[in-house]
Each structure stands twice: as structure tokens, then as C-alpha cells.
């Protein structure tokens with residue numbers, strides 16, 4: 001299984017956003033250290049998800065960066081991505097692992113230690129743990145649980161924990177101290193005036 005990068009950039013495909021420009025900018029700063037997770041709106045078609053994934057892969061490959069696909073594992077496989085990420089409304093982790101095969105990267109969302117240990121037993125290679133802080137990027141999330149929520153999950157598992165939700169460079173040290181291996185962001189890069197610089201700041205905070 002490939003070693004996992006510490007900085008995960010999740011594509012921002014809300015209306016008016018330009019995910020490919022954001023990915024290009026982040027790659028210039030992070031190169032092989034970046035993991036790009038292709039996440040599309042639920043209303044997007046599989047064809048749109050596939051085409052975006054192929055475009056993201058074409059950007060990532062020359063840098064040696066990793067491309068994952070959120071939710072739609074058939075798109076990940078068809079496009080040739082390194083793996084996928086599933087949560088409570090997606091395929092169960094054991095089924096996702098069967099779909100992707102033994103060597104793919106498989107992320108699973110875990111908000112509590114019990115879910116986390118179950119996901120690892122089912123074959124997750126990393127966990128997305130959040131929301132750590134309040135976020136306006138995704139509606140309907142439970143209340144943020146801060147670094148202490150990350151600590152509870154990280155203490156229960158032996159796979160990398162990727163903290164998500166309202167993550168900024170300034171918040172990275174506390175999340176790392178709580179046991180996060182890395183972080184996943186949307187807004188910290190996609191809404192930054194200078195996305196490449198924002199990426200470099202996140203990487204510095206993670207080092």
C-alpha cells in the first residue's frame with residue numbers, strides 16, 4: 001500500500017468554484033506530498049465525476065501525488081485512482097475493501113472510537129475524523145469535537161488519522177498534538193487568496 005500524504009485537499013465543486021485551478025496551485029507547492037480527494041456534489045452524474053477524476057489524475061501523476069475518489073468507488077476504479085473514501089451513507093468498509101481490492105488506499109469516516117476500530121477491522125487504511133472545528137463547507141454535520149475528539153479516535157487505532165472540518169494552518173499543531181497524522185481541507189485552500197501559499201503554510205504546519 002502506498003505511504004499516505006499528510007495533506008489532503010478535497011475538491012470544492014460548489015457552484016462558482018474552480019477545482020482544477022485549486023488542484024494545480026496546490027500541486028505546485030506540495031508536489032508528491034499532496035493527496036487530492038475528488039469529491040463532487042451528490043447531484044453530479046457519474047460521467048462528471050469520472051471526467052473530473054481523470055483530469056485530477058492527469059495533474060497529479062507528473063508530481064507523483066495521490067488521487068482518491070469520495071463515495072463513488074466504481075469511478076475510482078474506472079479512472080485508475082489510488083483508492084477511495086467512504087462514510088456512513090456509503091458502502092460499508094468491508095464491502096468497499098472488496099470492491100477496491102487489497103492494495104488500494106481506503107479511507108473511512110469515523111467520529112468516535114467504536115466506529116474507528118470497526119472501520120480498521122473492516123479494512124480501512126486511514127480514517128477521516130471530524131468535524132474538528134465548525135465548517136460552512138458541508139451542512140448537517142454534528143457539533144465539532146475539537147482536538148479532544150481526534151485524540152479519542154487516534155488513541156483507539158493504529159492507522160493514520162486525518163483530521164477534517166474547519167482545519168487551518170493555525171489549528172494544525174493542536175490536531176497533530178492530539179494524534180492526527182495529517183489533515184484534510186477544502187476551504188483553507190479553495191477560498192485562499194493565494195492557494196499555493198496556503199498549501200505551503202499547511203505543509204509547514206504539518207512538518
Ligand SMILES: Cc1ncc(COP(=O)(O)OP(=O)(O)O)c(N)n1
Pocket residue numbers: 008037039070071085086087088089090107108109127128129130138162164184
Ligand atoms: C478525509 C475525509 N474525512 C471525512 C470525509 C467525509 O466523508 P463522508 O462522511 O462520507 O461524507 P461526504 O464527504 O461523502 O459528504 C471525507 N470525505 N474525507
Ligand SMILES: Cc1nc(C(=O)O)sc1CCOP(=O)(O)O
Pocket residue numbers: 010109129130131132134135136137138141164165166167184185186187188
Ligand atoms: C467533506 C467534509 N466532511 C467532514 C466531516 O466532518 O465528515 S467536514 C467536511 C468539509 C471540510 O471542509 P473545510 O475544510 O472547508 O471545513
Ligand SMILES: [Mg+2]
Pocket residue numbers: 070071085086087088089090
Ligand atoms: Mg461519503
